[in-house]
Amino acid sequence: MTEMIQEILKEYNAKMKLSLKVCAHCSLCAESCFMFIKNNKNPIYMPSYKFINSIGKIYKKKGNVDLKMLEDMKPIIWKNCVLCTRCYCPLGIDIPSMISLARTICRMSGVYPQYNEIY
Amino acid sequence: MEHINSIYVLVYNLVRGPLVWISSIIFIVGTIYQIWQMLLLTKINTRPIIKVFDKQYNETHEKNKEESCFSSLKRTICGIHPIMIVVTTLFHILLIIIPLTLLAHNILLENAVGFSLFSFSEKISDILTVLFLVSSFFFFIRRIFLKRVRIISTFYDYFIWFLATAPFLTGFLAYHHIFNYRIIITLHIFLGELMLVAIPFTKFSHMIFFFVFRFIVVNEYSFRKHQVIRTW
Numbered sequence: 001m002t003e004m005i006q007e008i009l010k011e012y013n014a015k016m017k018l019s020l021k022v023c024a025h026c027s028l029c030a031e032s033c034f035m036f037i038k039n040n041k042n043p044i045y046m047p048s049y050k051f052i053n054s055i056g057k058i059y060k061k062k063g064n065v066d067l068k069m070l071e072d073m074k075p076i077i078w079k080n081c082v083l084c085t086r087c088y089c090p091l092g093i094d095i096p097s098m099i100s101l102a103r104t105i106c107r108m109s110g111v112y113p114q115y116n117e118i119y
Numbered sequence: 120m121e122h123i124n125s126i127y128v129l130v131y132n133l134v135r136g137p138l139v140w141i142s143s144i145i146f147i148v149g150t151i152y153q154i155w156q157m158l159l160l161t162k163i164n165t166r167p168i169i170k171v172f173d174k175q176y177n178e179t180h181e182k183n184k185e186e187s188c189f190s191s192l193k194r195t196i197c198g199i200h201p202i203m204i205v206v207t208t209l210f211h212i213l214l215i216i217i218p219l220t221l222l223a224h225n226i227l228l229e230n231a232v233g234f235s236l237f238s239f240s241e242k243i244s245d246i247l248t249v250l251f252l253v254s255s256f257f258f259f260i261r262r263i264f265l266k267r268v269r270i271i272s273t274f275y276d277y278f279i280w281f282l283a284t285a286p287f288l289t290g291f292l293a294y295h296h297i298f299n300y301r302i303i304i305t306l307h308i309f310l311g312e313l314m315l316v317a318i319p320f321t322k323f324s325h326m327i328f329f330f331v332f333r334f335i336v337v338n339e340y341s342f343r344k345h346q347v348i349r350t351w
Contacts, residue, residue: 014159014160015160018156018328021322023325025268027271028203031199031200041267043270044270048271090196090329
């Protein structure tokens with residue numbers, strides 16, 4: 001599994017590394033997410049929080065992630081984000097593509113939401 | 120005591136001499152390299168840029184354009200966080216303007232290469248520095264007390280904040296001769312050089328990223344939407 005994840009990380013390394021590097025952690029993207037607005041402005045719904053705690057974590061561990069970690073990530077990238085691509089980064093980071101990449105990694109590792117699943 | 124003094128002279132000559140040139144070269148070469156890397160990540164846009172020729176749409180669009188500047192800004196991030204936008208704009212403009220227009224810096228530049236840039240009077244630069252320090256303090260407070268910023272903040276963010284603020288703080292202290300001038304001015308030069316070197320390789324590179332990705336690469340939020348030439 002790790003090798004497979006590392007393969008994907010390698011393919012998208014430059015864009016991912018750059019996006020994570022330049023994110024100023026300013027939280028100005030928050031209001032652009034309707035999930036954030038509709039959930040009483042809970043910070044865990046911020047686009048930056050979601051991308052830092054999904055692909056950011058996978059990148060930090062260089063792909064050495066276990067199933068439990070990916071399972072923990074599942075609600076962040078599937079339940080808390082609907083990938084509507086409306087999030088706005090003042091610097092121009094392509095947040096949806098980063099979350100989409102995290103989804104790809106999870107899906108390829110066999111971690112994805114089931115229809116009858118209750119979070 | 121004499122021993123300490125000779126070490127100080129050595130360090131002082133090092134930071135005001137070779138280290139200035141080394142850090143400037145690293146900054147310039149590093150910035151060019153980063154721009155090159157960012158352009159390599161993108162490709163020339165071959166997709167057609169869609170312009171709407173619907174008469175009604177265009178009329179409404181024109182009408183919207185006539186809206187006052189402030190009311191259209193209200194719908195953007197400026198309307199949501201007006202204070203933050205004012206402070207952050209001020210902070211970033213001052214970050215670039217203060218070092219370039221400081222009289223003392225320009226005198227050193229004149230002595231070193233024979234030309235200098237426009238300078239503000241020392242009084243104005245002093246006021247601008249205080250404004251910068253206040254806006255920087257605002258960021259610090261925001262990072263500590265606002266939950267949404269705190270939750271994504273790491274030690275690295277505070278370090279980067281320190282690296283951006285410290286050269287200005289030490290410069291202010293040195294100008295007013297607060298604490299030991301010799302130590303503070305050496306520290307000021309060193310921290311300034313450290314910041315220059317850090318710009319292309321750390322989180323500071325958002326300075327380069329912003330201009331490349333908001334002006335050159337096409338996306339929904341890019342400026343100059345109809346003239347952008349590159350895409351991811």
